[in-house]
Every structure is written in structure tokens, then in C-alpha cells.
Amino acid sequence: MPRDRGWLGIAAVVAVGLVLSLALTERYHHRILTLVLLWATMGLAWNVISGYAGQISFGHQAFFGIGAYVTVLLAAKLHLTPWLGMLGGAGVAVLAAVLIGAPTFRLAGIYFGLATLAYPLIFRILMDFLGYQEVAIPMVRDHPVLFMQFEEPRTFDLLALALLAATLVLSRLIETSRLGYSLRAIKENEQAAEAMGVDAFRCKMAAYVLSAAPAALAGAIYAHAILFVVTPDGVFGVIAIVQTLTVCLVGGVGTLWGPVIGAAIMIPISEILDTTAGDRFPGIQGVVYGATLMAIMMWAPEGLFWRLRRRPASIARATPVATAPGTAEAPVTAPAAPGPVLLEVRGISKAFIGLQALSEVSFDVREGEILGIIGPNGAGKTTLFNVLNGFLLPDRGEVRWGGAPITGLQPHVVCRRGIGRTFQVVRFFPHLTVLENVLVGAFAHGAAPAAARERARASLGQVGLAGQADTLPAGLTTLELRLMELARGLATSPRLVLLDEPLAGLSADGVELMAVMIRRTRAAGVTVVIIEHTIQALVKLADRLVVLDHGRRLAEGAPGEVTRNPAVIEAYLGKRWLARHAPNHAATLQP
């Protein structure tokens, strides 16, 4: 979505809110409007951590409740105005987010979600224990404005609208910032994000803190506009999170419009059912509400926003990249004289339970070369890459980068030092354009959004995908996705890039084109290390090959030498083949 349209959308939401607030006359209708605005805010807050970052929080009402309790307690005990009190509440919520996040983000996926269930329960019990089962807002008749006690219901609408607007602006800023792209990368594939230089823990923490504050403010306003008496059940209870999840799931997750749409539809339905049908047939409101919810979810499982959004006409068409001008004349530079050693791998061993994946693997990567690492499946190739880029800590051995040890550094740090990486299985972000898919990597060195965009565009140009930059990746061919993956690796401005099976499964033409792009990458001054399990393609592409078998370095040298090496022939075709076809070699191999 273009930038300005986002801001226009926010302005439109504010305008509609203002018009409704001015037009409505009945106190009850104002109450519904306030609720819509507050739950939309709460949904947006949840959306920051769970929608963008994909860390599903089932305990987000913890912050809502903290906001309500802290504000009201400060007013009741210390006579502090809730205008300041709610800032205090937000502060406490942020602190709580840090304390909760630090241990909980160590858990991945659904375990994170399950752990978050615990925190509101803890706060409920704590409030009961402290004797705050019911905390009434103290009536201060002489300073109603100072103590947020308005006779005029419109005031609460406007207050909630202001908070919603602020949260929309916050969400919008996150969406278009480095943080936003990093969060979406984490949601899609945390490992890949880290390999592109994203500090996943810090990003998740930032998102959690940024989602705790609006939730707390919403809780504070909710207490004054709706509750008047704060109870553990009312603010930490399960209803609060159910309401939040409902507005988000109905409206759509991962977009700032989803929670607004969801709240605008579901909250009025719920309220009106309560007062109309619920009067005559007690309980029927729940049935109708549930049926409505199910109908919407079946029609729009991803939420109404994603269902209704007109598919942009710009889904990438599968234009054959091979015919794109400029790709044919590849700078086929003869392998330059080997440069100085860039990466030293010394005696790396790594065992998993019962399996020695790597034992005593050593080799050098020289600046400006294309080094192929080959070996049958299970030879330890991917494990080796995982050690090189910091996903795995080796049991023994050392990796040195430009002379300095990098073993044990976090993947995002390794990436920022200049080692980029691609993955065999390309996982793209379906709602982002090709350019935005590449953008995450371009932020690796802390560039400003505009500079990062330039960098990403340049990497796409480098792999011949410039024409598809502003389209969605859904229509790309496998080859184009692989090229996009290469561009992602290049966007981190690496000095060395590790390519994980970039040729696997490509057609002969695809292999040819990919090889051209890889040579071009080298010509642009990037050293290349490639993993493949088939040797054929690499024989032509690589300057040198390292052969791994059962975790050991079996051979190293020029492709021609390596494929004649009896040990390599044996690894690929077996001892008995060797005995038949190269009996002399086989004899020398016998101990």
C-alpha cells in the first residue's frame, strides 16, 4: 500500500469517529462507540506483537489490567490525577513487558503463547491477595476534569478516539520502519531473519513493549469510561482477551486496519444483541454472536481485511527472466588469482545425539573465489553452514573471519560482520512486495529506510529481478524465487555469501542462469561458498571443491582433480564400483 494512503486511512478513521461522536445523541450509543474505539486499540496493541511479529500472546489483558489497576490505585491512594496515573500505568506495563518477555521469548511458537496465559492469572491472584478485589474510582466532584469524571459521554469517545489514532500512527510507523520489516521476517522464519542480520530477541522485545503501552492506556480509559469499579475479573479476566482476539481475527491480523474493522463490526453486534434479543430470550445473544463469528471466519478465515482487499493487479507475472536483457552478457571473468584467506575453518566438530555430524573439518576460503562444498546427503553440509553463520556452536574447533575468531557469535552479528546466507527452501512474505521481501536484509547495517530501499533495489537489479521489484512474490517461478533469495543474501552487503543448494531442482536453463548470477556476484567482489549435493553443476561453476562425507573432509581441490579422486568416487558410487572401474586405485586404498 502506498505510503500516503496509509496516512489518509488513519485520517479517515479519525474523521468517521468524530462525526459519529458528534452525531450520536443517546448515552448508550456513545458507550458502544467508546467500546468500539477501545477494543480496536486493544486489538491494534495485540497486533503489534502477535500480528506483525507472529508471537501469539494469549495473555495480553495483563497489560490492559495493569493500566486499569495502576491508574485507579494511584488516584485512590495518592490522589494522583489519572491523566498522569495512566502514564504511570503504561510505564508499569512496559516494565512488566520487559520482565515477562525476558524469560518468555526463550520459548518458541505455541509454547510462547501458552506461557503468556499464565501472566494475567498471576496478576489476578496477586490482586486478590493484596485485597484489591474491588477498587472503586474515587469521586472527586470539585475537579471532574482533572479526575477524568465527565458527565458528557462524548468526552470518553474523544479520549478513546485520540488513543486509537495514536495507536494507529504507532502501528503505521512500525509497519514502515526497519523494526516492522524485521518483525515480519521473524514471523515468517526467525532463523532466516537472524541470518539477514536481525537481532530477533531485541526486535521481539521492542514489539512487546510497544504493544504493552497502548494496552495499558486502553485499560485505564476503560476503567473510567465503562467500569467505575475495577475488579480482577473485569480487567485480567478471560473476556478481555477473547474480545481482543475476536476483533483481530474477524478484521484481519498483521494489518492496522484489521482490528478497526473487527471492532466496528463485532462490538456493536454484541452490545445490540445483549440489549435486544438478550432481554427476551436470555442466552440467545451468545448463540447469535457465536454463529455470526463462525460465519465470518468461514467466509474470511484470514479476516475481513485480507478477504476484501482487492488483489492488486501487480501480482508478479511469470516473465521468463532468462530472456530479460542484460542477463545474457554475463561478466564471465576468469577465476582471478586466489586472494588472501578470508575465512578459516579449523578442526570443526559437531555431534548431535548419537550422530557425529562434523568431525575435524578444516579448510580455507580465499577472497574472490567460488568454493563448492559437496557430499552425499547426510554428509554434514548444512550443519557446516549452520556453524559458519552462528546457528550452531561447534563442539570443537574454530572459525576465523579475516583473522579474528567468530565462533560463538550470534547469527545476526555474523551477518553484520559480512557473511550473508541463503536458504534452500525460500520462504517469502506473501503480503509484501518482492522489494520489501529483500528489504529486511538491507537493514543489516542499520541503514535508514530510504537507503535500505536503494540497497534492496540494487540487489534485485544484480540478480535480474528489477522488473519484479514492486510486485507480490506469489506469481514468481521457482527460479525467480531462488534469485530473490540470492538478492536477500546480497542485500546484507556481504563480503562472503553462503548459498545453500541454490541449484537444486532447477531445470537445465535455470541452472545455467543461476550460475551466471553467481559468477556475477563474484565479479562484484563477493566471495561465494556453495553447498550442493549434486556435483555436475558445481564442476563447471566452482574454482575449488571441498568434499564432505560422513562429516569428514574427504577431498579438496580443483573440480577435475576431485572427481577423479578415488575416495570421492567411492563415497558416491561405493567401494565395489571403484574396484571394478579403477582397480589400481582401489588396491592402494586397501589398508
Next chain:
Amino acid sequence: MLRLSNLSVSYGGLRALEDVSLEVNEGEFVAIVGPNGAGKTTLLKAISGSARVGGGRLEYRGRDLTPLPPHQRAALGIAHVPEGRRIFPSLTVMENLELGSYRRAARGRRAEGLESVMTLFPVLQERRQQAAGSLSGGEQQMLALGRGLMAAPELLLLDEPSQGLAPRIVEQIFETIDRIRRASNLTILLVEQRVVEALELCDRGYVLETGRVALEGTHAALLADPRVQRAYLGA
């Protein structure tokens, strides 16, 4: 008996098999060798129905297999012993074997089948009440083979029976396959990485290279052909 003509299979845009044509005659033992990623496993999956055929023809006894779901192909007598064995680890050896005779034609001959499997693999008889997950790798492979035989198949598809096994056990497995074949005149399509072992056993072989048939011939011809090595090493 089985005929593939210009068969193509793609996974999410990746072409795993391209224009593969091969045939297996009644009673024949055919081996398919080739390096990792050549599409060997995909080929067997296409035949047994767990991979969708993208193009070309797939005929079994003159009948087009492509519209049939996997269980109907099994009912026709095609048994697939998958890569990595895929036994049911929490069930006993006996239960695993009994599940193999699920096919209607095999149900009546369960006792008979069980006896011949137990004769082939005495070790399974010893461990009949043991959980299959507690067997060694070699025993699990025997169980997988036994389970395939319990279906009283007419065509047995074997996917890398040697995978992850020690050389001595591999030899044993290959010997057993040879015995099965001599005893029952079963038609076998074997996929293997171990070139020589597979080619020595079979009547005819195909060499698969990046989704295409690179070479085909009798076992003797392939064993002597240096081009087989090229399929693996590219030079």
C-alpha cells in the same frame, strides 16, 4: 506390467521428474540408481500414488493409474516399502505385519503370508511381541520388507532398503531381496544409491540424473559402463 511414458512430476514449481519413460515386465527385477536428488524416490511415489503426476502416462497392466488414489493402487497389488522404513514404532512386530495384509486379496492369505515372512526373517519371529520401535535399524528394514510382502503384492516397490544401515546388514538385506525374488517370482522395482549392489542383483537398470533417464541397460552393460560414474560425478 508397468509402463511409464514421458512422466513428469513437479513439487511446488520444482521439476523432480521430466519425461521419464521406463517399463517393468512381469517377473522382472528392475533397479533404478542415481545420485541424491535425481528423483528416484519421487518416481516410486508417483507409481504408488503419493506424488501427483504432472504429465505423461502411467500404466499398470494396461490400466491408467493416474486417476486412482493410493489405496486403490495398493488394492491392485502394488506394495511400496518407503524410504526410511516408516514402520509403526509403538505397535508390535505382529501388529505391523498384520496391517500389511490389509488389502482385500491379502486378508485371506494372512496366515500363509505370515509364515513365509517369518521363514524369511526368523528374527521377526523371535521379536513378534516387541514394539517395532525397539528393533535395530536392520530389523526394522526387515519388518518393513515383511510388511510389504504381507500385502501379497504383484509389484514390490523398494526405496533405498540400504539407507542408514551398516555394510554387513546391507549385504544381508540384499541377499534376502534376492531370495524373495527367487522364491516368489515377484516383480520388483528397486531404487538404490548403492550402484553395484543394486545392479548386480537386477535384470535391467536405469540411471536417473536430475529427473531424467540418463542411461538404461542390462545389469552387465551398466556395470561396465563408465558413463554411470558421470551421472554421479559430472566428469
